[in-house]
Amino acid sequence: MSRNTPQPLESHEPLEPYPPRTANLADILERVLDKGIVIAGDIKIDLLDIELLTIRVRLFISSVDTARKAGIDWWETEPALSSRAARDALHEENQRLRDRLNELESADHSPTRAEEPESA
Amino acid sequence: MSVAASHPLDDTTEFATCAFAVRAAGSEPGPLPSGLRGHPGGGRPRTLTVGDLSVVVQSVPAAAFAGDALADRLQDPAELERCVRAHHGVITAAALSGAVVPLPLATLYLDDDRAMAAVHDRREQLSRLLAELSGRAEWGIKVTSVAGPRPSETTPATGSAEMQPVDGHAYLDRLRGRRQAREERQEAELRAAERVLAVVRRAAVAARRLRPQELPPSGGVRQLLNAALLVDHAAEARLRSAVHVLALDRGIAERATVELTGPWVPYSFARLDEEVPDGVR
Known part of the structure; x- marks a missing residue:
């Protein structure tokens, strides 16, 4: 059995060949956390816990985004969310989403209300 | 086998076997990409052959998963993301050489033999699923309402100025008018979303609704539809052009934006309709 030395942690894999463009965290979470065929393992994670986790993380993501827009850094004082790494990872994710x-907005397939296509 | 199914990982276990995905053994030699790392601190992801099937596994440090370690790690959003992306990375890499059945996050066995036994016990179901998923990919379709001022909801229904005192009836009428306008708009948005689903559904062999995602409330928009489609590789172009046409459709563009994501490993379609009985000995 090979024993690699622990490698520096990264918030996401550099190699994500299959869904090339849109590795949106929420999209991945909803697929990975409550999908996939169940073949019983020797250690089980309670699926209910996973469900709750997904909801919490989604709320966390949207809350951080909201707070940032409002210029509030409330999560820095929230003990459960105060991890520096968490902020960095989310910041990175948000940056990529932005x-x-x-x-998308500079591409032509994203019509806005102000600039509707002339098609009937 | 002498080890009980519920045998916990303990201090004497240095590595456990984490299983990621099952694929057809025939898809070998589709080597896993050399840069693939999987979960931190573990060995390189590798393939075990079980008859006609193969399972992609990784030896992971037992201490990172034993007892409450995994549950504790998953409480930390950054660690959860890392874990989920590592899992997703291995599965998507495994899918490069053919259909896969993804397994749940952190499907852990005491050793390789037990992982192989679990696949062996479910070989028929797994083979059937692989056949269904072969040559197909999952696509995500998300429909989001369009932000913008809603004059009919913000101007008083009675037409009277906001600042003037109004009597109770007028006030209630105004509230009712606003509520009605809001409800009508929401219904129109949902109808637009259903139309989107009906159109893209034609390019798919199956569709599933996912729970709409939470969007920041400050954005003033909501997700109207979140769905997964199972699409033949040959129908991808049809799907893309259907989405393009929908985005140009005035009736939809006024109310909603349509986003297509993918291709995904078919996570949403690799499920059993009923729970698998715990058949691992």
Whole structure:
């Protein structure tokens, strides 16, 4: 059995070949956390716990985004969420989402209300 | 086998076997990408052959999963993300060489033999699923309402100025008017979302609704539809053009934006309809 030395942790894998563009965390979470065929393992995670986790993380993501928009850093004082790593990971995720949003908004397949296509 | 199914990992176990995905053994040699790392601190992801099937596994440090260690780690959003992305990374890499049945996060066995036994016990179900998923991918379709001022909801229904005192009836009428306008808008949005689903559904062999995602309330928009589609590789172009046409449709664009994600490993379609009885000895 090979024994690798622990490698530096990263918030996401550099290699994600299959869904190339949209590795949105919420999309991954909802698929990974409550999907997949069950073949009983020797250690089981309570599926109810997983469900709760998913909801918590989703709320966390949207709350941080909301707070950032409002210029509030409330989560820094929230003990459960105060991990520096958590903030960095979310910041990175948000940044990528923002980049993606900009990319989409500059593309032509994202009509806005102000600029509706002339099609009937 | 002498080890009981419920045997916990203990201090004497240095490594456990984490199983990620099952694929057809025939899809070998589809080697896993050399840069693939899986969970931190573990060995390289590798493949075990079980008859016609193979299972992608990784030796992971037992201490990181034993007892409450895993549950504790998953309480930390950053650690949860890391764990989920590591899992997702291995499964998507395994899917590069053919259909896979993804397994749940942290499906752990005491050793390789037990992982292989679990696959062996369910070989028929797994083979059937692999056949169903072969040549197909999952796509996500998300429909989100469009933000913007709603004049009909913000202007007083009675037409009187906000600042002037109004009597009780007028006030209630105004509230009712606003509520009605809001309800009508929401119904129209949902109808638009259902139309989107009906159209993209035609390009798919199966569809499942997912729970709508939480969006920041400050954005003033809500997710109207979150669905997963199982789509033949040959129908991908059809799906994309259907989404494109929908985005240009005035009746929809006024109310909603449509987002397509994918291709995904078919997580949402690799489920059994009923719980698998715990058949592992």
